[in-house]
Structure formats: structure tokens, C-alpha cells
Amino acid sequence: MNKKLSIGLLMILFIFQGAFAVLGADNNKGINIKSKEFKAVASQFMCTCGCGQDHYACDMAGCKNTEAFKAELVDMMEKGMDKDEIREYYVKALGEEILTAPEKKGFSLAAWVLPFAAIGGAGTGIFFMIRKWVNKNAGRAEMVDDHQESDEVEEEILSSIIEEERKKYL
Known part of the structure; x- marks a missing residue:
């Protein structure tokens, strides 16, 4: 009987662990660099390292511009800014040259x-x-x-x- 009780407790523990992981992801607002929302925001800006790609697709080795830019985009998205607000901010700050289109x-x-x-x-x-x-x-x-x-x-x-x-x- 003791074995059955310990297996039951372990199962309950695993269930609660999964629930806490889901709650923790909701607190982060689900902003992931691989998400569709982030791709929609990051792909509208050209990378300034000279690769000719947008910030989402930039894969230059050691491109520090993209890493910093992506971190800044995640911060803006976590603050609640939407795609258009972020676009307006960067156009005002860097000019229209930053846009891919x-x-x-x-x-x-x-x-x-x-x-x-x-x-x-x-x-x-x-x-x-x-x-x-x-x-x-x-x-x-x-x-x-x-x-x-x-x-x-x-x-x-x-x-x-x-x-x-x-x-x-x-």
C-alpha cells in the first residue's frame, strides 16, 4: 500500500509541476524569439550589419546588432507595444531606411x-x-x-x- 501511495503522490507532483510551468509561461506573456508575433515585428526591420536581411533572418556570425535589437524588441513587446507602435518608434528614431518595405x-x-x-x-x-x-x-x-x-x-x-x-x- 505504501508503494501505491508514493506513486500517487509522484503523479500528483508531476501534474502540479506541469501546471506551474504553464503558469510561468503565461507570466512571460508568451514572447519567444521563435514565435509568429515576434517574427512579424522583427522581420519589418533591416539589419544594420550589412547582411541585407531583416533582423529576424539575420544569421551573420557574431552580429551583435541583431542580438541587441531582438532583446530590445522583446522588451517593447513585454511592455505591451504592438507591431505598429514599435514600427513608428524605430522610424522616428532611425528613419525610414530601417524598414524592409x-x-x-x-x-x-x-x-x-x-x-x-x-x-x-x-x-x-x-x-x-x-x-x-x-x-x-x-x-x-x-x-x-x-x-x-x-x-x-x-x-x-x-x-x-x-x-x-x-x-x-x-
Whole structure:
């Protein structure tokens, strides 16, 4: 009976240990560097070590910028700041260059849209220019065909005249 009691107590202890672990995780607000929430926040900022990746994906050996930045992001998230508030804070502090994607307003929007519009306009202009050249060359080909037909007609007339003259004298 003593064995059964000790096994029961151990099982109860394990159950309570799991419950305390869950409660401890809730006190930390569940902010983990591998969580989706953290990824959404960290991936909107470019790493400043020169790797060209965002802070979430930066894997440069010895990159101290990312480690400090991630710790700062976790602190901000634990204080209750959401993704947009953190973004605003860093844009004010470091400028728009820190963002992986430009804001969808003002000059940033124009700077991203205008090159594509210019390429589209240039492509349309080239299309119509080539179309005009093709039509012009098609007209020249018709003129050449007409010219060849008129040459053939003239040749027939000349050969018939020569033939008649030859019949007269021969």
C-alpha cells in the first residue's frame, strides 16, 4: 500500500509541476524569439550589419546588432507595444531606411511606383514604334511588288514590239 501511495503522490507532483510551468509561461506573456508575433515585428526591420536581411533572418556570425535589437524588441513587446507602435518608434528614431518595405504613402509610394510606370510607358512606346516600322516596311514591300509587276508588263510589251519588228524585217 505504501508503494501505491508514493506513486500517487509522484503523479500528483508531476501534474502540479506541469501546471506551474504553464503558469510561468503565461507570466512571460508568451514572447519567444521563435514565435509568429515576434517574427512579424522583427522581420519589418533591416539589419544594420550589412547582411541585407531583416533582423529576424539575420544569421551573420557574431552580429551583435541583431542580438541587441531582438532583446530590445522583446522588451517593447513585454511592455505591451504592438507591431505598429514599435514600427513608428524605430522610424522616428532611425528613419525610414530601417524598414524592409517602404511605407505606402507620400514620396515612398511614388519612388516605388514611378519606375514601373516609366518602364511600362517606355515598353508601350517601343511597341508602337516597332509597329509603325513594320507597317512602313510592309508598304515598301507592296511598292516593290507593284514595281516588279510593272517591270514584267513593260518587259512583255518590249518583247512583243521587238518580236513584231523582227517579223517585219525577217
